[in-house]
Amino acid sequence: MATEVEVSREDQLKFPYWSPIRRRFDPESSFFAAGNVERELLAKQVALDLTEEEKLQFRNMEDEESSKLYCPLVGCGAHLRSLDEFEDHYTSRHSAACSVCSRVYPTSRLLSIHVSEVHDSFFQAKVARGFAMYECLVEGCGLKLKSYKGRQQHLVDKHKFPTSFEFFKKAHPSKKQRKKDQHKQAFGTKEAASRAMQMEEDTMDNLVSAVSKLSTSDSPSSISFGRRHNRGLTFVPRAVRQAKEPESSARRS
Amino acid sequence: MADEITPRRDPIKSSVGNVAAQRRRQHAITVAKERREAVVRTKRLCRVGVGGGGDDQLTYDDDGDGGDMMIDAEQSILEAQTCSAVQDLQLAMLFQGKGAMQKRVAALREVRRLLSRSEFPPIEAAIKAGAIPLLVQCLSFGSPEEQLLEAAWCMTNIAAGKPEETKELLPALPLLIAHLGEKSSLPVAEQCSWAVGNVAGEGEELRNILLSQGALPSLARMMLRNKGSTVRTAAWALSNLIKGPDPKAATELIRVDGVLEAILQHLKKADEELATEVAWVVVYLSALSHVATSMLVKSDLLQILVERLGMSNSLQLLIPVLRSIGNLVAGDAHVASTVLVIGQSITDSILPALIKCLESEHRVMKKVCLLLLQHEFGLVLTRNASMQEAAWVLSNIAAGSVEHKKLVYSSEAVPLLLRLLVTAPFDIRKEVAYVVGNLCVAPSEGSGRPKLIADHLVFLVSKGCLPGFIDLVRSADIEAAKLGLQFIELVLRGMPNGSGPKLVEKADGIDAMERFQFHENEELRCMATKLVDKYFGVDYGVDDE
Numbered sequence: 001m002a003t004e005v006e007v008s009r010e011d012q013l014k015f016p017y018w019s020p021i022r023r024r025f026d027p028e029s030s031f032f033a034a035g036n037v038e039r040e041l042l043a044k045q046v047a048l049d050l051t052e053e054e055k056l057q058f059r060n061m062e063d064e065e066s067s068k069l070y071c072p073l074v075g076c077g078a079h080l081r082s083l084d085e086f087e088d089h090y091t092s093r094h095s096a097a098c099s100v101c102s103r104v105y106p107t108s109r110l111l112s113i114h115v116s117e118v119h120d121s122f123f124q125a126k127v128a129r130g131f132a133m134y135e136c137l138v139e140g141c142g143l144k145l146k147s148y149k150g151r152q153q154h155l156v157d158k159h160k161f162p163t164s165f166e167f168f169k170k171a172h173p174s175k176k177q178r179k180k181d182q183h184k185q186a187f188g189t190k191e192a193a194s195r196a197m198q199m200e201e202d203t204m205d206n207l208v209s210a211v212s213k214l215s216t217s218d219s220p221s222s223i224s225f226g227r228r229h230n231r232g233l234t235f236v237p238r239a240v241r242q243a244k245e246p247e248s249s250a251r252r253s
Numbered sequence: 254m255a256d257e258i259t260p261r262r263d264p265i266k267s268s269v270g271n272v273a274a275q276r277r278r279q280h281a282i283t284v285a286k287e288r289r290e291a292v293v294r295t296k297r298l299c300r301v302g303v304g305g306g307g308d309d310q311l312t313y314d315d316d317g318d319g320g321d322m323m324i325d326a327e328q329s330i331l332e333a334q335t336c337s338a339v340q341d342l343q344l345a346m347l348f349q350g351k352g353a354m355q356k357r358v359a360a361l362r363e364v365r366r367l368l369s370r371s372e373f374p375p376i377e378a379a380i381k382a383g384a385i386p387l388l389v390q391c392l393s394f395g396s397p398e399e400q401l402l403e404a405a406w407c408m409t410n411i412a413a414g415k416p417e418e419t420k421e422l423l424p425a426l427p428l429l430i431a432h433l434g435e436k437s438s439l440p441v442a443e444q445c446s447w448a449v450g451n452v453a454g455e456g457e458e459l460r461n462i463l464l465s466q467g468a469l470p471s472l473a474r475m476m477l478r479n480k481g482s483t484v485r486t487a488a489w490a491l492s493n494l495i496k497g498p499d500p501k502a503a504t505e506l507i508r509v510d511g512v513l514e515a516i517l518q519h520l521k522k523a524d525e526e527l528a529t530e531v532a533w534v535v536v537y538l539s540a541l542s543h544v545a546t547s548m549l550v551k552s553d554l555l556q557i558l559v560e561r562l563g564m565s566n567s568l569q570l571l572i573p574v575l576r577s578i579g580n581l582v583a584g585d586a587h588v589a590s591t592v593l594v595i596g597q598s599i600t601d602s603i604l605p606a607l608i609k610c611l612e613s614e615h616r617v618m619k620k621v622c623l624l625l626l627q628h629e630f631g632l633v634l635t636r637n638a639s640m641q642e643a644a645w646v647l648s649n650i651a652a653g654s655v656e657h658k659k660l661v662y663s664s665e666a667v668p669l670l671l672r673l674l675v676t677a678p679f680d681i682r683k684e685v686a687y688v689v690g691n692l693c694v695a696p697s698e699g700s701g702r703p704k705l706i707a708d709h710l711v712f713l714v715s716k717g718c719l720p721g722f723i724d725l726v727r728s729a730d731i732e733a734a735k736l737g738l739q740f741i742e743l744v745l746r747g748m749p750n751g752s753g754p755k756l757v758e759k760a761d762g763i764d765a766m767e768r769f770q771f772h773e774n775e776e777l778r779c780m781a782t783k784l785v786d787k788y789f790g791v792d793y794g795v796d797d798e
Contacts, residue, residue, distance in 0.1 A: 015783050016776070018739040019703045020652040020691040023645070024583040027496060027540040031645075034638035034680070035572045039533070040292055042569040047300055048291060058292055072729055074773045083679050086729040090768075106771045160775065165782060 073106045075139045109139065117148075118168065137167060276329075288372075295454035295493055296413040299406055300369050303443045303482065331371055332378035338363045339382035346387055354397055361391060361403035368410040376414040380421050385411070392428040398438050405429065405444040412451035419455045426452065426466055433471035443483045446472055450490030460494060464502055469494060473509040476516075481527055484519065488530035495537050503542035506534075513548060520557045525567045532558075532573035539580035546584050555581060562606035571610060571639045578603070579646040603650075604664050610643040640677065644670075644684035651691035655706070658692050662709055671713070674721035679728070686725055686736050689718055693743055705747040714744060719760045726765040731774055738766070738780045745788045754788045763789055 025031040041055055050058075069080040073094055080086050096111035097104045100119045105111040113135055116123045127133045132144040134151035138159050145151040148168070155161040291298075342360040345353070364384060368374045384407070391404035408429065412419050429452075432445040449468055453460050463469075472494065475487035495502040506512060519531045535554070538545040554577075561574050647670075651661045661667075666688075673685045693710040697703035719740075726737030741762055745753040757763065769781035 015742060015780060016735070016739065017702050018690050018694050018743055019697050020694050022583045022649045022652045023687070024580075026498070027537055028498065032576065032642075035576060035642055037293060038568065038572055038638040040295065043297065044292055047298065048288070050292070054288075058289065069729055072731070072772050072774060073768075074771045080729060083728055083730060087727065090727075104767075106768075110771070161778075165770070165778070 075107065110137065113137065114168075294413075296451045297447070297489070298369070298374070298413045299409045299444075299447055302402065302406060303440050303447070303486070328373065328375070331367065332375045335364070335367045335375040335378040336382045338367055339379055339384045339387070342387050343383065346390060354400065357391070358397070358399050358403060361400060361407065365403050365407050365410075368407055374410050374414070376411050376418050379407075379411065380418060385421050385425065389425045389428060392425065392432065394431070398441060401432065401438075401441045402444055405432070405441065405448055409444060409448040409451060412448050412455070416455055419452055419459065422448075422452060423462070426463060430463070430466050430468045430471060433468070433475065435474060439478070439480055439483055442475060443480075443486050446475060446483075446487050446490045450486065450493050453490060453493035457498070460496075460502075461499075463494060469502060469505055470509060473506055473512050476519075476531075477511050481523070484515075484523075485527045485530050488519075488527070488534050492530065492533040492537055495534070495541070497537070497541050500541040500543075503538050504544045507538055507542065507545040507548055513552060517552060517554060517557060520554070520561065525565060525570050528561065529567070529570045529573060532561075532570065532577060535577045536573045536580065539577050539584065543584075546581065550581060559603045559606055562603070563609065568639055572642065575610065575639055575642045575646060579642060579649065582646060582649045604660065604666065607643050607647055608664065608666050608669060610639060640673075640681050641684050644673070644681060644688060648684060648687035648691055651688050653696070655695055658695075658706065658709070661688070662692050667713075667716075671716050671718055671721075674718055679730070679733075682721065683725065683730070683733050683736065686722060686733070686740070689713055690736065690740050690743070693740075693747075705743060707747055707749065710743060710747050711749065714748065714756065719744060719756060719762075723757075723760050723762050723765050726762070727768065731777065734769075734774075734777055735780070738777065738784065741766070742780075742784060745784060754793060758789075 037058060041050065041058055044050070045055065069083065069086075070076075071078040071080060071086065071089060071093075073090075076093070078089060078093070080089060094106035095104050096106070096108045098111060098114060098119075100115070103114065105114060117134065123133055127146070130146065132146045134145045134148055136143040136145070136151065136154055136159075138155070141159070143154060143158075145154055152165070152167070155165065338360065342357070342364055345356040345360040348356055364379065368376065368379065388404045388407055388411075391400050392408075396404075408422060408425055412422055426449075429445045429448050433442050433449070437445075449463060449472065453463055453468075469491075472487050472491050476484050476491070478484055478487075491506065495506055497503065516531055516535060520528055520535070523531070535549070535558075539549060558574050558578050561570065562578070565571060565574070647661065647666065650657055670685050670688055674682055674689065677685065693706050693713065695704045695706055722737045722740040724737070725733040726741065728734055728737075741757055744757060747753065748756060763785065766781040766785055769778045772778050772781075
């Protein structure tokens with residue numbers, strides 16, 4: 001029935017608040033495993049002449065041998081011998097930090113996607129020209145979308161990401177804190193965020209218009225670093241310049 | 254090293270020297286594995302006879318140092334000896350003349366010695382040599398007591414072996430069960446019950462066969478006897494027999510006339526060893542059978558268990574006692590509320606008893622840690638079963654009415670719990686988290702969100718419990734991470750004057766929650782995102798700047 005489906009979907013969206021309930025376990029539940037091992041250890045320690053060492057090994061036996069623990073980060077799946085191992089694993093394999101803005105990502109692939117999307121002017125330039133540049137974040141998918149929002153939608157529709165998921169998070173509110181702690185990822189006020197975005201967008205716009213001016217000038221088709229260097233422009237590939245032309249013609253006054 | 258070929262081998266065997274070396278290496282590996290299995294299996298090898306075992310010691314207090322233990326015996330020699338001993342038995346069975354009985358018993362004794370002195374009894378060899386049909390014959394009705402004892406002892410140890418070996422004993426089961434009867438001599442019945450216990454410990458299939466052959470009533474009646482060792486062995490065998498997963502056996506047991514009284518009597522008065530085995534029977538009764546649980550609850554069982562909890566320092570006893578209490582409390586809301594009536598002496602004494610469990614084991618744990626450091630095992634901490642189960646019981650009490658929560662909250666448990674939340678091994682921390690969280694939330698009425706108990710929350714947070722929860726959020730365990738996030742939500746929502754978010758931020762909570770951005774568990778991802786969006790979203794920190 002339609003209403004039943006709706007209700008359960010709503011439940012899914014609701015936060016599962018802490019509710020005090022009594023918990024029961026089956027006698028064969030893994031919860032009781034340690035107690036069961038202890039029982040047998042104590043009952044047989046004399047008959048089997050167990051050493052303290054051995055007893056310790058038996059107590060920890062279950063943890064390591066039958067450990068079905070895997071790293072829960074998407075795409076990792078590394079086998080963890082114990083829970084304690086997870087912290088180490090996380091700091092060594094999942095803390096790829098951006099050298100420009102200190103945001104942290106769990107894989108180097110996601111870090112490089114971030115760097116392209118946020119700190120690479122050419123990425124934005126290509127986007128502006130209509131290339132599908134926004135990669136799907138799920139490894140192996142391979143799809144590329146033309147806009148951030150489009151990629152977002154794809155993640156939600158195809159890969160069941162939550163609608164509130166944001167790959168590019170806004171800046172952290174407490175700037176003092178951010179300066180202190182380099183590993184913190186950014187959250188924050190709309191103003192700070194939009195300021196940041198605006199700055200980057202402005203740079204893009206400047207670059208784009210500069211490029212267009214370039215292509216309309218009567219200078220030779222290739223740009224030499226020497227002559228233009230004092231203008232502080234970076235090299236723009238010919239393909240980009242040429243793609244820009246229709247727009248640049250509109251800009252011509 | 255197993256690679257060396259020892260020079261003391263005589264020339265005839267030198268050609269098989271390499272093979273022997275390989276076998277020794279294999280043996281070493283198998284030894285470690287089998288030793289581990291021998292410990293964890295719910296079977297017990299019989300090394301000392303239950304009574305009148307000729308030249309053997311009679312007490313269970315045998316320190317097991319056993320000058321007779323053939324620990325280093327070559328397995329192949331042992332197997333050869335076993336084979337010839339079984340052959341001798343066969344000859345003795347055929348012999349009809351004068352002294353036949355003595356011959357039979359002597360042969361049986363030899364087989365029994367081989368099966369009980371070595372670290373790894375040559376069970377397979379014995380079976381291959383045809384021991385079982387002979388032993389079955391020896392169990393026939395009217396046989397002399399010594400013969401019955403020795404035969405049953407042999408079977409006990411055969412049944413302590415591998416599944417396929419235990420299964421070979423199927424033809425012997427009806428006889429073993431028959432000898433449990435009240436007309437049997439006590440030592441014989443006891444030894445047979447040991448054998449039955451080992452068979453039952455093998456698995457569900459054999460358990461069901463034993464039950465269908467009427468093992469239960471006979472074993473149950475053995476608990477009514479006077480002799481301590483008999484009751485102990487019978488109780489242990491019963492715990493193997495009723496452990497399910499089918500609850501039928503447990504229900505049948507509690508209905509046997511006199512069993513409930515016997516259980517209460519032994520739990521109240523017996524020495525710790527016996528009380529331990531009886532307590533394990535109660536564990537399975539309370540875990541599996543509703544009928545049993547309601548009968549147990551109506552009796553003074555809980556009072557007796559709580560007294561034991563308070564008085565005993567034996568880890569062996571504390572585990573089944575704790576677990577029984579836990580099962581009873583967790584079983585049924587009605588049970589819990591009738592049993593844990595505030596103001597009654599039970600609730601007054603259960604808390605101190607539980608606290609003592611958490612405390613004393615903490616000291617034991619500290620000692621063990623020091624031992625570990627000394628032996629350079631690094632900082633791997635052991636799981637301490639009884640602490641985990643004590644915290645579990647407490648969490649179920651704290652899940653009760655507001656009065657129950659107030660009781661726990663105002664007891665000495667809280668400072669201890671807060672310490673454990675930071676210092677204990679993971680499994681215990683998780684259980685403690687349940688207690689702390691349960692203290693802060695009133696039982697939900699209807700479908701609404703459960704109400705916060707603000708003063709409990711404020712106090713506990715002021716005492717520094719938040720970092721412990723945030724630590725759980727960081728773990729790879731889904732249940733723990735969920736608990737952590739749920740508690741963070743309580744803090745964000747319930748701390749007065751909107752102080753929650755700052756507290757969470759200060760404790761690195763935002764950082765911990767950000768891990769879930771790329772977490773594969775959707776529920777956790779959603780939970781973390783919701784919290785961050787709601788409490789650390791657009792307007793967070795605006796006033797600061």
